Amino acid sequence: MTMLRVGVLASGGGTNLQAIIDACEGGLIHAEVAVVVSDNERAYALSRARTHGIAAHFVDASDKEEHERRIDELFRDAGVELAVGAGYMRILSPWFIRRWYGRLINIHPALLPSFKGLDGQGQALAYGVKLTGCTTHFMDEETDHGPIILQAAVRVKEGDTRDTLAERILKVEHQILPRSIDLFEKKRLVIEGRRVKILPGDTWLGTHQYPDVFYSDGY
Structure with a gap:
């Protein structure tokens, strides 16, 4: 059976990309x-990809329209079936979103709809919440707004800094993003307006979870 072909957008170090690669190569998804x-x-994500023999491209973003058309071309030429934003720090245009809607997911380091945009971890800490976490969602034409796939709640500990909190959240991002790809590949995700219905099936609870993290249904 052919494998789901994934295209990844990343702007930085690519740890979420690495989590996806590891899940693929390990047979988890x-x-x-x-x-x-x-x-x-200079994104280290490109180096990670090349280390694993994956096609890796820098696409200049000075012209937004041309940038997105080139991404679309690269993804289509590679036979991409699911596009994933994994630390991609640009807002995609309505044109791109419409072309890939329902096949384009993102991960955000907060429990949406709270703390959208940049530095969700720092926003949560500054606001004084006791729980925060991460969210995977289908992208739509608004920033950090599309239908939610999975969420995982992480405790904010006394004495946390922005970096210590972000580190704990990131470990959980490395779980729910591959799992979201897994659910998509298994055709278990059904978008119903604002909601994503997750059809019955297997679970990663008990095998891929942290004891002090609360995972939403479907994980």
């Missing part, structure tokens, strides 16, 4: 990363 694209020529 029936998928393969077909291509990685970055708007940052």
Whole structure:
């Protein structure tokens, strides 16, 4: 059976990309990363991809329209079936969103709809919440707004700094993003307006979870 072909957008170090690659290569998910694209020529995500023999492309973003058309071209040429934003620091245009809607997911380091935009971890800490976490969602034409797939709640500990909190959240991002790809590959995700219905099936609870993290249904 053919594997789901995934295209990844990343702007930085690519730890979420690495989590996806590890899940693919370890057989945890029936998928393969077909291509990685970055708007940052020095992004370590590109090096990670090349280390694993994955096509990796820097696409200049000075012209937004041309940038997105080139991404679309690269993804289509690679036979991408699911596009994933994994630390991609640009807002995609309605044109791109419409072309990939329902096949385009993102991960955000907060429990949406709270703390949208940049530095969700720092926003949560500054606000004084006791729980925060991370969210995977289908992208739509508003920032950090589309239908939610999975969420995981992480405690904010006394004495946390922005970096210590972000580190704990990141470990959980490395779980729910591959799992979201897994659910997509298994055709268990059904978008119903604002909601994503997750059809019955297997669970990663008990095998891929942290004891002090609360995972939403479907994980």
